[in-house]
Amino acid sequence: MSGPDGTRLLGTGAPARPASWTSKTLALTANELRLAMRRGESLLITFVIPAGVLLVFSSFDLSGGSSTGRPVDRMLPGSMSLAILAASMVSLAIATGFERSYGVIKRLGGSPAGTSALVASKTAGVIVVEAVQVVLLVAIALALGWSAGPAVSAPLVLAGLVLGTVAFAGFGLLMAGTLRAEATLALANLLFLVSLVIGGVIMPLDKLPATLASASLLLPPAALTRALTIGLGGAAGDATEAVVVLGVWAVLLAGLAARKFRWD
Amino acid sequence: MTAPASPAAPASPAAPAPPAAGDGAVRVHDVRKSYGARRILAGVSFEVRRGELLSLLGPNGAGKTTTVEIIEGYRRADAGTVSVLGLDPARDGSALRPRIGLMLQEGGIDNRSTPREVLRLYARFYRDAEDPDDLLEAVDLGRAAATRYRRLSGGERQRLSLAIALLGRPELLVLDEPTAGMDPAAKQATRERIAGLRAAGTTILLTTHELGDVERLADHVAVLDRGRIVAYGTPAELTGAGAPRVRFRLSAPLAEGERAALVAAVAGQSAPAARVVDAGAGHHYELEGLADAPDPGMVARLAAWCADRGLLITELRLGAASLEERYLELVGADAAAEAGGEA
Secondary structure, X not given: OOOOOOOOOOOOOOOOOEOOHHHHHHHHHHHHHHHHHHOHHHHHHHHHHHHHHHHHHOOOOOOOOOOOOXXXXXXXXXXXXXXXXXXXXXXXHHHHHHHHHOOHHHHHHXXXXXXXXXXXXXXXXXXXXXXXXXXXXXXXXXHOOOOOOOOOOHHHHHHHHHHHHHHHXXXXXXXXXXXXXXHHHHHHHHHHHHHHHHOOOOOOHHHOOHHHHHHHOOOHHHHHHHHHHHHOOOOOOOOHHHHHHHHHHHHHHHHXXXXXXXXX | OOOOOOOOOOOOOOOOOOOOOOOEEEEEEEEEEEEOOEEEEEEEEEEEEXXXXXXXXXXXXXXXXXXXXXXXXXXXXXXXXXEEOOEOOOOOHHHHHHHEXXXXXXXXXOOOOOHHHHHHHHHOOEOOOOOHHHHHHHOOOOOOOOOOHHHOOHHHHHHHHHHHHHOOOOOEEEEEOOOXXXXXXXXXXXXXXXXXXHHOOOEEEEEOOXXXXXXXXXXXXXXXXXXXXEEEEOHHHHHHOOOOOEEEXXXXXXXXXXXXXXXXXXXXXXXXXXXXXXXXXXXXXXXXXXXXXXXXXXXXXXXXXXXXXOOOEEEEEEOOOOHHXXXXXXXXXXHHHHHHHHO
């Protein structure tokens, strides 16, 4: 089969004009999401494990009486924190690390796509996945009897989600842009497991040795869990420290990733 | 590390004579590049004229990829100037990229995507790209259109890469080893497509180890060795610049003592430096050091001398070397062997 007009050789003639930034970003985002749905292990850690954690651990009280509310009040913020970490750090780092080692980013960089459309599409991809995660987890929590009381603070939840995402994505891209893909894979999965413990996801931090607990609160996973716990009404308290911790990490890690990321 | 001065080909007969600055689609002038203490490019200059096909040759490690990546805007030269379609690739990348088609070597595609998805994605970077399905048919990937990249053969991956490069009807096409990994039929089809693109006016920069392709397709050839252009010219100029030679194969070996007699009978007194050397197993010989190009009389004398001794000439080749032979002379046999081993 020949070209549209039969005689002209495909690939010759007046050069094509570049598409708009929006059109390129939408195309790249759609591609990003289509490929994400084909990564089974990524779906497992971004959706299945956080939902499973919420379902299973809402049936027990692991707080040993230290928590006054029902388990689901503590498990919704914990599982949401874990989900955000999975999407913005683990999954993003692994996907980007392999794209870098396979030269995907290099090839796109030589196309008219442009760096800003590429970065925007990755950001949009993470936001879409996180939106689905939040809807899914809240729906499960509602089914388990959770309800949004007067203590719920949407601005605080949103601030936690945004700052946590930037901090995690910064660290994920720092790994993906500096380490071998296999090292990124191993490290990202290890951090996922570690954050189950030091992120206050399953057990409250006060079950940990005191020094470890207070050190953990200075790290993004636990800080995000704390901000979300207060924001979703799971505990009363002041979230200022947690938000400040997240903000500092977000600036630090995103800046470091932007400086250190190598495309090839 | 300081590089020895012109180690490969001192004062080669086809001395690098880059064209004067004119209407070049690609102009590379005195480009230098080092990675730490390792000098990769030691002052490279050449030009690709609009509408021509220039082939950049050189052994692995000569600096071809670095040169091409500087032209593509992936790397920045330490010194020297580079102009591509009148723009600076290091600064004006976003204006340049829609006008250039890059056929990179294998890779750069997510293992989980299919050729059709990849072409549709890249097509959306343009307002009016070629139709992805037409291109899939054109490069004979119609049947593999929905196959995951992971399962494509090397040749299919190369053809996908070519289709990506053609989506935007580029003014300049950069082809890096376009036929590597292809079967003979696909190689032939790709060669014809490249010739067609060049005939339609596309400027093409081609790097390859397939010297036969270069002889057939290239308007000009630039040979890069150890970070310098060691030869530049048309394929005919390059091969014609080699020493005159006579190669022949005999039905039986030539004794050591007979060689001087053969030289005396065939080359005569006019070529005191002439001698017969072995040119491969199976009684291949070469008469080298001739002063003039072979003429009919010389062939008659060689045939008569052999006939007197009952030797049959089973093969005879005269005159210019093939591009491959000339290339090996230019870059040195050790570098060539290394390149052949990796290719």
